[in-house]
Amino acid sequence: MKRIAVDMDGVLADVYSQFDRYYTEETGKVMKHEDTIGRPEGEAFPNALDYVNSPGFFRSAPLMAHGQRVLEKINQQYQLFIVSAAMEFPNSLGEKQAWLNEHFPFITWRQMVFCGSKDIIKADIMVDDHFRNLDVFTGTTYLFTQPHNQLRDPGIHTRVDDWLQLEKLLLS
């Protein structure tokens, strides 16, 4: 059974929707989607760091479409680990675990990993929206499309635009 490491933010959790919501709450303006494309999150949303450090940011993040259903099937056919680079945001650790427990009750604590750098992860497949995580991984890599990576050539990684594409690629 192959082992797959799946990222949280930008893959399971729709953090851009959260950024949009916090941005509007802060400024009263609506962020145009096209203004986020091809820019790092912290550049598109100048106060992104304040947002992610706000209590509740991760706990109340919406789900990415189809992620729950497809991940439950993946969990039956793969050795699944959820791997989040959560250490940068200490307050997020408890929130992220509670979020996973609520939305993905089939994932046990044994399958969760919170780390800083992902180059310590040993798996066959990695799904992530950040090149920095995929580039240090030696297995099969899927780049999950998010505005910040949308304009970049995926290079050696396979780009997937949503969970329906992942479903076709990963599940028989």
Add this chain to the structure above:
Amino acid sequence: MKRIAVDMDGVLADVYSQFDRYYTEETGKVMKHEDTIGRPEGEAFPNALDYVNSPGFFRSAPLMAHGQRVLEKINQQYQLFIVSAAMEFPNSLGEKQAWLNEHFPFITWRQMVFCGSKDIIKADIMVDDHFRNLDVFTGTTYLFTQPHNQLRDPGIHTRVDDWLQLEKLLLS
């Protein structure tokens, strides 16, 4: 530079001293060291699970002797990661990170990993007090002596009784 994964509880943090303290606070009795030898922690201390789920248990854990000094040297000669199977105890995540930040300020968040199962860890060397973590690891393994493992044959793992022994074995 070789990568080394070092456990927290029972290796950096003296959890037995905590168990002793909580046991005495609860019962008014003193646990005899010989009564903990060769027994799982939860058997030696029947309410161990309540202790570890108490706020402050991990945050106030004492340090294992010489661990700070030797780990700082290891951090200079190895690619060091602190890997703790912390996911079982959700309340511990923030405490453990705060504890590391206080006592090991030279360790950055990039070097911390909280997981459930350690078989996802890719490293060259692992130091741990539990066979279940070392047995699934493919690199060089050091079994750190703690009362629960004291009577068992280390088998393919190298037993070390303290940080001074680790210092001799790992540092030139």
